[in-house]
Amino acid sequence: MAQKxxxxxxxxxxxxxxxxxxxxxxxxxxxxxLHVNEFRGxxxxxxxxxxxxxxxxxxxxxxxxxxSHHLAAAKAADAIIGVTPTHxxxxxxxxxxxxxVVQSHSMHFFELAGPDLLLGFDADxxxxxxxxxxxxxxxxxxxxxxxxxxxxxxIAALGQKRVHxxxxxxxxxxxxxxxxxxxxxxxxxxARIEDxxxxxxxxxxxxxxxxxxADTFASFPCGYLGTVAEDGTLDLYQGKLxxxxxxxxxxxxxxxxxxxxxxxxxxxxxxxxxxxYYLKLGWPGGVYRVGPLARLNMCxxxxxxxxxxxxxxxxxxxxxxxxxxxxxxxxxxxxxxxxALERTAQILEDPDVxxxxxxxxxxxxxxxxxxxxxxxRGTLIHDYRxxxxxxxIDVNLIIATGHNNWAMSRSVEEVAKAYVDGTRLTEGMLxxxxxxxxxxxxxxxxxxxxxxxxxxxxxxLRGDGEVVERVVRG
Amino acid sequence: MAKxxxxxxxxxxxxxxxxxxxxxxxxxxxxxxKVELTSSPITDLKVPPESGVDVGWLTGAVxxxxxxxxxxxxxxxxxxVVACGDxxxxxxxxxxxxxxxxxxxxxxxxxxxxxxxxxxxxxDPDIMVPQVDxxxxxxxxxxxxxxxxxxxxxxxxxxxxELAEGRIPQLDTPxxxxx
Ligand code: SF4
Numbered sequence: 232m233a234q235k236x237x238x239x240x241x242x243x244x245x246x247x248x249x250x251x252x253x254x255x256x257x258x259x260x261x262x263x264x265l266h267v268n269e270f271r272g273x274x275x276x277x278x279x280x281x282x283x284x285x286x287x288x289x290x291x292x293x294x295x296x297x298x299s300h301h302l303a304a305a306k307a308a309d310a311i312i313g314v315t316p317t318h319x320x321x322x323x324x325x326x327x328x329x330x331x332v333v334q335s336h337s338m339h340f341f342e343l344a345g346p347d348l349l350l351g352f353d354a355d356x357x358x359x360x361x362x363x364x365x366x367x368x369x370x371x372x373x374x375x376x377x378x379x380x381x382x383x384x385x386i387a388a389l390g391q392k393r394v395h396x397x398x399x400x401x402x403x404x405x406x407x408x409x410x411x412x413x414x415x416x417x418x419x420x421x422a423r424i425e426d427x428x429x430x431x432x433x434x435x436x437x438x439x440x441x442x443x444x445a446d447t448f449a450s451f452p453c454g455y456l457g458t459v460a461e462d463g464t465l466d467l468y469q470g471k472l473x474x475x476x477x478x479x480x481x482x483x484x485x486x487x488x489x490x491x492x493x494x495x496x497x498x499x500x501x502x503x504x505x506x507x508y509y510l511k512l513g514w515p516g517g518v519y520r521v522g523p524l525a526r527l528n529m530c531x532x533x534x535x536x537x538x539x540x541x542x543x544x545x546x547x548x549x550x551x552x553x554x555x556x557x558x559x560x561x562x563x564x565x566x567x568x569x570x571a572l573e574r575t576a577q578i579l580e581d582p583d584v585x586x587x588x589x590x591x592x593x594x595x596x597x598x599x600x601x602x603x604x605x606x607x608r609g610t611l612i613h614d615y616r617x618x619x620x621x622x623x624i625d626v627n628l629i630i631a632t633g634h635n636n637w638a639m640s641r642s643v644e645e646v647a648k649a650y651v652d653g654t655r656l657t658e659g660m661l662x663x664x665x666x667x668x669x670x671x672x673x674x675x676x677x678x679x680x681x682x683x684x685x686x687x688x689x690x691x692l693r694g695d696g697e698v699v700e701r702v703v704r705g
Numbered sequence: 706m707a708k709x710x711x712x713x714x715x716x717x718x719x720x721x722x723x724x725x726x727x728x729x730x731x732x733x734x735x736x737x738x739k740v741e742l743t744s745s746p747i748t749d750l751k752v753p754p755e756s757g758v759d760v761g762w763l764t765g766a767v768x769x770x771x772x773x774x775x776x777x778x779x780x781x782x783x784x785x786v787v788a789c790g791d792x793x794x795x796x797x798x799x800x801x802x803x804x805x806x807x808x809x810x811x812x813x814x815x816x817x818x819x820x821x822x823x824x825x826x827x828x829d830p831d832i833m834v835p836q837v838d839x840x841x842x843x844x845x846x847x848x849x850x851x852x853x854x855x856x857x858x859x860x861x862x863x864x865x866x867e868l869a870e871g872r873i874p875q876l877d878t879p880x881x882x883x884x
Binding site for chain 2: 268269274276288294297338379495498499500501502514614627
C-alpha cells in the first residue's frame, strides 16, 4: 500500500505552501509535490479596467518586486498605444529596476537565506533569522540592510515611494531624475559595490567549503530561460528571450511578444500555481528554470567588468556547461547584485539620463500589448488585450516563480529520495527540504506568501491514513 | 519588565506591508531592543505562541479558508490585533474580484488564459478553498487600523514604537498623509 508523507510548512494550516511525498510499496520515494495555496484572481478583476491603470494595479501582486510588475505593465501599455519610449525614459525605468534588483536580491541573500549560510543550517530555529543575524554578526547584517536601503532609495527617488512607486506610465515616465538624486546615488555606489563583493565572497567561500554537497544537492538537468541583449550578454530590462537545454545548447531565441508560440502552462489539481513549459518539447520534457542561476547559465557574458569576471569563474564550475546545483543560486544572486550596481553607474554616466525627454504621446489603441522583463526571480510576462477604447478584455500573467514551479517540486523530490527511507523522517531532511525550496527564492506572495523560512510539520501516514510518525520543527 | 511580544503574519497580501516594516532600515535594530519578535514570515517561527502575544500584526485580506483560520488564531492569541495596510483594513484590490462569482474568477485564471493548456480548476481536498474577499474587521475584532498601501515605514515605526511603550497609537491626519 502506497504511503503519503505530508511536509507542511505550518503555513499549511494557515494556507500557504506545503509539500507531500508519496512513497511506493517498497518504502522508497515515488514522487514529491509542492502545493501552492493561494489564489487572488488578478486575471479576472483587471478585466474592465483601463489598460493605463495596470502600472498601478499589478504591483499589488507582489510587494517584494512591485517594480517588476509596474514596469512590465508599463511596457505592455506602451505597446497598446504603439509607442517606443525615449532613450531617457528607458534609462530611468531601467535605473529603477536596478534599484529593485539590488534590494530584492540582497534582502534574500542577507536577510532570508543568509542566516542559514552564516549561522548554519542547524542553528537554533528561534535565532536563525535576520534578528539573530543582527545580534550575532551585526557587520554582515548591516551590509544587507544598507544594500536593501540603497536599492529602495533609488526606487523612491524616482517614484516617490519605496513600495508601489508611481513612475512609469504608458509611453514613458512621469518625472525626470534630479541632480541631487543622481549625486546621492553616486555617492554611495562604491561602498555598496564593496558590500556586494563581500556577499559574493561569503557565497563562494560557503560553496567551496561544501562543494560536494552543493554539487549534488537538488542538482538535476532542465532548460534555462532568461533575457539577453543583442550581443547575447545578460540584460535584466529588455531584449530577447533565450532558452537553452541542460547541455547549454541554444533551443530558441525569440521576441517576448511571441511567447505564446513557445510557452504553455499546465494546471494540476493539487496546486494553485501553474506550470509553464516549453511547448515544442511538451510536458514534462520542456521544463526549465528561470532566475539568477538560469540567467548566468544562458547568457554569453555580462556587460560590466566586475560581474563579467565573476561570470567567467561561474563558467568554470561545470566546464562551460550549465551549473545545475540549486545552492549555486545564492552566488548567482550576488553576482547579479554586483551587475545591477555597476549598471547603475553606467546609466548615471549616460548623457541622456538627465534629459527631460520623458514621454511620447499617442492617440492610437492597438488593442494588444505584451510587457516582459527579468524580475529578480526570473522572467515576467504581462499580456493584455483591450477593446477599441482601451478597456481590458483579457489579462494573462506569467510570473517568475511559476516557471520554477516544477523545479522546486523536483528539488524537493531529489532531497526526499536522498534522505527519506520510508520508515523514518529525520530532522536533517526537514532542513534540507526547506533549503531546496528557499534557494529558488520563491516569491510565493506572487501566488502564496511563504517568503520566509518555513517551520515544517511532517506527517508520515500509512495508506489507511493512520499516522506513523510526526516531526515538528519551528 | 519583559519586552512586549509581537507576532506578525500575512493573509491574502502582496508582502508589501512587511517590506514597509523592513523599510524602517537601521531602526529595526532599535526596535528589536524594545520588543520580542516571535512568529513572523521573516523568522523561523510561523505560529504565534500558545501562551499568547501582546501585539498581533496582520496584513492582507481574508479570501480563503486558510486566511480565515490564521486570522482567528491570531485573534485568539493576541491581546491587541493590528490591521496593517489597505488589504487588511478595506479588503484590498482583491475586493474587485467580488463583482464576479468566484467560480468565474477561477475559470478565467485556470482555464481561459491564453497560455493555459488543457486547464482545470484546482480542487484537491488538501488545498484551501477560496472565499469572497473580506477585510479583516469583517472576520475578527480589530483594535488598531493602519491604512495605506503600504503604510509608510515611518508610520509603521511610530505605531510599533507606541505599542512597544504600552500606548495605543493615535493616527491623526498628518501621519496618514503619505500617498
Ligand atoms: S495593503 Fe498594499 S502593500 Fe499591503 S499587502 Fe495589501 S497590496 Fe500589499
